[in-house]
Amino acid sequence: MEYTVDDLVDGLSYSHLLRMQFDLNHGALHLKKLVDARIRMLEAANRKVCAACGNDIDSENASAYTVVFGPSDFRKKATCCGMDCFEEFIVKLKQYEGIKTTLAKQDVIATNIGTK
């Protein structure tokens, strides 16, 4: 649900309105601090970074690729800024999956020979 400034003011108690009036009459530093912090939080939540090169990805970037992978109860999402980075990400993902498989096999072998 989206709120307007009118909704915000209508929802404030008399004592909070008096505090806000005091803040507004003295440069609105507290309100500015609250608004700045909220904007930073929203921008950080919407920020996308390329999974391969680490560059920021503009939400309007038409050449960006997003892949969703992993088991249904633990989905992971990766976005890459272009085809080259997407290919690099897939190569790294294959290497990572290969390492995981190798470690799992070593764990089974170690368990079977009683070293674990």
Ligand SMILES: [Zn+2]
């Ligand atoms: Zn990239």
